[in-house]
Amino acid sequence: MNKPASVNVPQLERILLGRWAEERVHSRKLAARDEMGPGNHLAMADHRQRVREQMAALVSDGMVTAAFPEKFGGKGRHGANVAAFEELIAADPSLQVKAGVQWGLFGSAILHLGNEDQHEAWLGSAIDLQVPGCFAMTETGHGSDVASVATTAEYLPDSDEFEINTPYRSAWKEYIGNAAEDGRAAVVFAQLITRGVRHGVHAFYVPIRDADGEFVSGVGGQDDGLKGGLGGVDNGRLHFTGVRVPRTNLLDRYGRVDAGGEYSSPIASPGRRFFTMLGTLVQGRVSLDGASIVAAKMGLAIAVRYADERRQFAGADPVEEKVLLDYQRHGRRLLPRLAVTYAAGFAHADLLDRFDDVFSGAHATDEDRQDLETLAAAYKPLSTWHAIDTLQEAREACGGAGYMAENRLVDLRADLDVYVTFEGDNTVLLQLVAKRLLADYSKEFKDVDLGGVARYMASQVVDRGVNRSGLRQLAQELADSGSRRRSAGQLREADTQRELLTARVETMVAELAGKLREVRRAAASEAERILGDNQDMLIEAARAHGELLRWEAFTNALDGIEDDGTRTVLTWLRDLYGLSLVEKHLSWYLMNGRLSMQRARTVGSYINRLVARLRPHAVDLVDAFGYGDELLRAPIASGAEAERQDESREYERRRRAAADAPVDEKVLRARAKRKAR
Amino acid sequence: MNKPASVNVPQLERILLGRWAEERVHSRKLAARDEMGPGNHLAMADHRQRVREQMAALVSDGMVTAAFPEKFGGKGRHGANVAAFEELIAADPSLQVKAGVQWGLFGSAILHLGNEDQHEAWLGSAIDLQVPGCFAMTETGHGSDVASVATTAEYLPDSDEFEINTPYRSAWKEYIGNAAEDGRAAVVFAQLITRGVRHGVHAFYVPIRDADGEFVSGVGGQDDGLKGGLGGVDNGRLHFTGVRVPRTNLLDRYGRVDAGGEYSSPIASPGRRFFTMLGTLVQGRVSLDGASIVAAKMGLAIAVRYADERRQFAGADPVEEKVLLDYQRHGRRLLPRLAVTYAAGFAHADLLDRFDDVFSGAHATDEDRQDLETLAAAYKPLSTWHAIDTLQEAREACGGAGYMAENRLVDLRADLDVYVTFEGDNTVLLQLVAKRLLADYSKEFKDVDLGGVARYMASQVVDRGVNRSGLRQLAQELADSGSRRRSAGQLREADTQRELLTARVETMVAELAGKLREVRRAAASEAERILGDNQDMLIEAARAHGELLRWEAFTNALDGIEDDGTRTVLTWLRDLYGLSLVEKHLSWYLMNGRLSMQRARTVGSYINRLVARLRPHAVDLVDAFGYGDELLRAPIASGAEAERQDESREYERRRRAAADAPVDEKVLRARAKRKAR
Incomplete structure (x- = not known):
């Protein structure tokens, strides 16, 4: 017999700490120090000063060198480095972002885009904060479309220099961390021009x-002033008018100019060159993924602990009011988000x-x-998106108390808000993902003519049970009829969940491929129309892909859990994650004949049962995140x-027991009524 | 032939201003004054001071008296008063809330719960701000469950006084506006005790x-300090230890105590008495509804105007980038929210x-x-909820610029955030609505035995086409097959939309009534279980009811629009609202056999077409809200x-035309390629 469901919290906590547990624990200890706590309550200038001091503390601690080469005191440990930085959310998201600007963007750009001499010249002072730096990429007129930035860097052979210029207002560098006050240097992204040719962004x-x-x-600039959050980061604007730098200030790993002005690059295609250059900066997105999850964990830890204690409205018990987390809706608000977070x-x-x-370089x-x-x-x-949604739900679930700054939720949410549009706007990123999915799809079928693709789609439709006529669905309905319990059982099975989630991605991609087939041969305006008409579905397909991958990751992780009781609880949580996705997209499953009406009707009630089953373990599940009072604050x-x-x-x-305890008018009236009968 | 679709902006603006146009325009003019603008950028103390001065400006203006009796300079104009106050959101939500505390809660409580002598004694100084007041209802331990507040007011016949006491920490009054600094008096809600009997909250x-x-x-208290927003309101905590007030300080419209300590009330039932008392305070909820809509309008005006100008990424045009609002997804993000707002x-x-x-008193x-x-x-x-969702989407749709405090969206959102949990937590309120729906439902069927209800539900199922076996659905599918265009046409019809939205409310209520039938006869714990298991559906039914009523209001409003072109555009917008609701609940319609798979598949594409059709009118539609630059700021x-x-x-x-214009490396490569051929 299985061990009864129960969470072994210390064991689960170790699992969640993962491969770089030591670094995470170290970073949390640092974050728990009083002086490292959030400064959101301070006026902007004071908050900035506090974060400056926290930055210095990170340098003293030594953790900032982890990803840099040995000669700069580092260990080239990239994963460990990001793991540690993510945890700084628990200190103050402003610190996490300012550290990200200095070491993750400014320092990393020098490291990944520069040559050895450039490392020698600039990396040391970037690492030890002697030179606070900016990552001057985004412009007022161009955010996510980096390829279109308008700042120019023209090579002047006479003086062997580049001249940096901002041609007009919309080409000002914008939202640049460290630009308002602290930055001494900047890695500036500009259109490289030499010998009358524009070689793209460098x-x-x-x-x-x-x-x-x-x-x-x-050089000139402006302070961005107050933002929706992240008050400790001095974002600002920068512009350049005839600013000269030596030719050797071009970070030249992917494109160089010789003294005569001759441009050369190891990557011939300007497009591929650009994406390779940007690819080295993927660390930002990786760390935002992790940092957002830390924030969601903290929000849930606060809301779940409170909901486990807070009472409101009387239930069946005449004396004791009911705990919030015992309400179905409250569980529905918090536990599916807990499942997503896992x-x-x-x-x-x-x-x-x-x-x-x-x-x-292990797999590169x-x-x-x-x-x-x-x-x-x-x-x-x-x-x-999950982080800000979860922090908002957590704040609402805590009622007025959630709105008090002292309870942290509103500030965390305000700080995390901008994560959805910076380092690549979420909507733009999902379209990149969709394009990759379509490219993979067409690669798989590159030897097949268009008729073949259509035939494949038709066969897939039959294989997978997609049948728009509804006849197949009817058969399933007949098979299901009257056996709700069995169909719920099936939805609980991992294979069923996987099949449902996979089918959605595959079908959407195939459908898109079908619709976009015409694009390659269409005139530009017609191609734009076709793409535009399917933008929404492109984004949804990418999202579905990410959701499936997360489900797979959760399912794989279950194998690594040795404790039976813990595994049982986490399997329920995985089921809750899988079924919440099915519920979210239920109309798609119905319209595509993947679920019968009968079976679809069981999804909601099965989720309700899972929520009730997980409820007793909710506090354990947030405790296992490892954020104690010293970090939640x-x-x-x-x-x-x-x-x-x-x-x-x-x-x-005591009052009830006292002789002079007042009696309730309602009670008196009820007594009188009984007497009258 | 109809006039082509086009919005007559001034005419639509007049319609939207509505019955109390003059008051709204007056209030907006006031709000547009420099000194009345938002103070979110200020430190808390300065923001509070600024709002204090704005409060004084409202008194000088005279608008605050509108709802009060003539002898206090007022006109008893309740609707006009609320209309004017809602518009203060455009000044600063802190001002709207602080004004709401002073005149809408503190002043209104005196007016509606007090007698003439009490009006004479306290109303004048409440109106002219001589006595800033608190509305001390919520306690740390009890928010939405007002009936359970623990503060006591015991009558002492010897001194003819009430003694107010806070028995323990969780009975402190909490989140009370004006409590931290400005309040000189408070309307305190407490359990009235006299002659050993507790008569409930007074x-x-x-x-x-x-x-x-x-x-x-x-009396003691604490400052709540920083919150998620509303920095200009001095919220705080209050507690009372043996505080004596004369017997005549009981606001005694619904319950009085004579000098001998005898309690009497015009309403016998303590429950009904309590709800009647609270009912007089409905103004708060009415004005929050309106204020939230003002905030949503402002957010949309900002985001739509920006999206109509802002360009990002090249489309078919090789020179000019594409305007954000021309992207399908961007339209999908903003226009359905515009429809909800209307x-x-x-x-x-x-x-x-x-x-x-x-x-x-006209209909009372x-x-x-x-x-x-x-x-x-x-x-x-x-x-x-719509306001904070819309403000968030607007902020994201404006990218980094949306996160800059100067563009207003983040502060409006932060301020409005607490609206979802104060003046009755949203989740709690929706349950009240659901209970009313169920009560109406059972009233309608009070002479029918339970078997009868079941039969009614069965017949309704047939009447309305709900058919869980799916056979009826199949017939519809057959009828629909191959005629997507026709089915889209049908969804466009107002009657179809009404039928779909109505059916959902009716079916859910009937289903709930069926499930809750057992509650009356069940033991307390069993009744709690049954209610608890259906809480989620209760809330959804209430929401569906509200959505339907809004749809009806929109549809009725179409009749009042004389200009054909405007009516055409607003009819599309109404359709977008209706179909967005159908899309949101599509799985319900499918599971309940209300829409065939075939027809359901047309909903999304029809919405996309509506969004495209409305896109050219988007700016007109937000301009008609009437919030110009002087208010959007x-x-x-x-x-x-x-x-x-x-x-x-x-x-x-100019650059392209210049002789020395740099040529793009990509262009050179393309030329070289062509030459090589």
């Missing part, structure tokens, strides 16, 4: 402020493995890189509510 | 601070009419009051983006 190391913190000649966490562990493989083929980039582009949107999650209730319960008990 | 006028702003003896606005106009009818039967309360309880959750919505583009377009044009 990165240049450009000093922007002198030792006194004044802009150097030709799935996202396991998927992120895989992503981090791949990231480490690629950047350590072009295909490995592309897979990593696609995976990061699929997960980052899902996780960042939220009074409502600290047991204060239970203490208050103990006090009131004791008072009311 | 309201007492209690001075809390002296002329120097110090707490009077026995529907919510028309529904709110109805609600405000009813509110005025009840409070002016018990049933009128109950209808008003149910309607407010249905709309307030929908509108407040968002640089990105002011045309700055188009100006920047004009500048860059002109620059690039």
Whole structure:
């Protein structure tokens, strides 16, 4: 017989800490220090100053060198480095972002796009914060479309220099971390022009402020001022007017210019060159995926602990009110999000493995890189949206207490908000993923003529039970009829869930491929129309792909859980994740004949049963995240509510027992009524 | 022939201003003054001070008296008053809330719960702000469950006084506006005890601070400090220890105590008494419904104007990039929310009419009051959730610019966030609505035995085409097959939409009634289980009811539009609203045999067509809201983006024409390729 369902919290916590447990624990210990806590309550200038001091503490700690080469005190440990940085969310998201700008973007750009001499020249001072740096890519007029930035860097052979220019207002660099106050240098992305040819976007190391913190000649800027959150990061704008830098300030790994102005690149295709260059910066998206999951975990830990104590409205018990988490709706609000968070966490562990493989060189083929980039582009949107959705639901689930800044949820949400549109807007990223899915699909069928694709789709339709006439569905309905229990049982099976989730991705991609077949041969305006008409479905297909991969990651992780009781609970949680996805897309499953009406009607009630079954384990499941009071820093999650209730319960008990206790008018009326009969 | 679709903006603006256009316009003019603008950028203390000064400006303006009796300078104009106050969102939501506390809650409680002497004593100083007041209802331990507040007010016949006491920490009054700093008096809700009997919650006028702003003896409190928003409102906590007030400080419209301690009330039932008392405070929920819609309108105006100018990524045009709003997904993100906002606005106009009818006494039967309360309880959750959802989508749709505080969206969202949990938590309110729906349902069938109800449900199932065996659905499928166009046409028809939306409410209520039949006869714990197992569906039924009523309000409003072109556009918008609801609940319609698979598959594409059709009118539709630059106060919505583009377009044009214009490497490569052939 199986061990009864129960979570072995320490064991599960170790599993969730994953491969770089030591680094995560170290980072959390750092984050738990008083001076490392969030500064959202401070005025902007004070918050910025606090984060500056926290940045210095990270340097003293030494953790910032992990990903850099040995000669800079580092260990080239890329996965470990990102794991540690993600946990800084528990300190202050402003710190996580400012650290990301300095070491993840500015430092990484020098590392990955620069040559050895450039490392020698600039990496040390980037690592030890002697030179706070900017990553000047985005422009006012161009965000996610980086290829179109308008800043120019023209080579002047006479002086062997590049001249950086901002041609107009919309080409100002915008939302740049460190630009408003701290940045001394910037990696500036600009259109490289030499000998009258524009070679596309390249990165240049450009000093922007002198030792006194004044802009150097030709550089100007503005403070972005207050934002929706991240008050500790000094975002700002930068512009350049005839700013000269030596030719050797071009970070030249993927494109160089010789003294005579001759351009050369190891990658012939300008398009592929551009994407390769950007690909080295995938770390940002990987770490946002992880950081968002940390934020969601914290939000859930706060809301679940509170919901497990907080009472409101009387239930059957005449004396004791009912605990929030015992309400069906409350469970429905929090537990499916807990399931998503677990799935996202396991998927992120895989992503981090791949990231480490690629950047350590262990598995670093072009295909490995592309897979990593696609995976990061699929997960980052899902996780960042999930974080703000979860933090919002957590805040609402805590009522007015959730709105108090002291309980952390509103500030975490405000800080995380921008994660959905920076480092690649989520909507844009999902379209990249969809394009990759379509490319893979067409590769698979490249030897098949169009008639063949149509035939394949038709056969797939039969194989998979998609049948638009509804006849096949009717058969399933007849088979299902009157056996709701059995169909619920089937939905619980991993194979059924996998089949449903996989079918959705495959069918959508095949359908899109069919619709987009015409694009290649169509005139530009017609191609645009066809693509445009299917944009929504493209995005949904990419999302479905990410959801499936997360489900697979969760399912794989179940094998690694030794404790039977824990595995049982986590299997329910995986089922809840899988079935919540099926419920979310239920109309698709119905319209495509993948689920009968009969079976579809069991999904909701089965989810309700899973929620009820998981409810007793909810606190264990958030405890296993490992964020204690010292990191949550939220009074409502600290047991204060239970203490208050103990006090009131004791008072009311004594009051009831007292001789002069007032009696309720309602009770008197009921007594009178009984007497009258 | 019909006039081509086009919006007559001034005419539509007048329609949207509605019955109290003059008051709305007046309030907007006030809100547009520099000193009345939002203070979210200020430190908390400064923001509070700014709102204090704005409050004084409202007094000087005289608008605050509108709803009060003539002898206090008022006109008893309830609807006009709420209409004007809603528009204060455009000034600063902190001002709207602080004004709501002072005049809508504190002043209204005195007006509606007090007698003439009490009006004479306290109303004047509440209206002219001589006495800033608190509405001390919520306690730390009890939010939406007001009946359970634990503060006591015991009558002491010897001194002819009430003694107010806070028995324990969880009975502190919490989140109370004006409590932290400004409040001089409070309407305190407490359990009235006299002669050893507890008569339930009543309201007492209690001075809390002296002329120097110090707490009077026995009163204590705390500042809530920073919140997720509404920084200009000084929320705080209050507690009372042996605080004595004269017997005549009981606001005694619904319950009085004579000098001997004898309690009497015009309403015998303690339950009905309590709900009647709370019912007088429905104004809060009515005004939150309206205020939320104002916020949604502002968010959409900002995002739509920006999306109509902002360009990103090249489309078919090789020179000019594509405008955001021309992307299908972008339209899908903004236009359905625009449709909801229109529907919510028309529904709110109805609600405000009813509110005025009840409070002016024109239609003020018990049933009128109950209808008003149910309607407010249905709309307030929908509108407040819609506002924060819309503001969030608007912020994301504006990318990084949306995250800049200067563009207003993040602060509006942060301020509106708490609207979903205060003045009745949304989830709790929807359950009240569902209970009313069930009560109406059972009233309709009160003479029918249970078997009869079951038979009715069965016959309704046949009448309405609900048929769980799927056979009826199959017939519809056969009829539909191959005629997607026709079925889309049918979905466009108002009758079809009404039937679909109505059927969902009716079926859910009937289904719930069936499931809850057992509750009355079940033991308490069993009844709790049954209710608990259906909580989610209860809430969904209430939401569906609110959605249907909004659809009806939108449809009725179409009749009032004289301009043909405008009516055509608004009819599309109404269709978009109706079909978006059908799409949202598509799985329900499929599972319940209300839509065939075939027809369901047309919903999404028909919505896409509506979005494309409405796109050219989007700016007109937000312009008709009437919030110009002076009220939006968002640089990105002011045309700055188009100006920047004009500048860059002109620059690039000149550059291309210049002799030394750099040529793109891609172009050179393409040329070389052609040559090689």
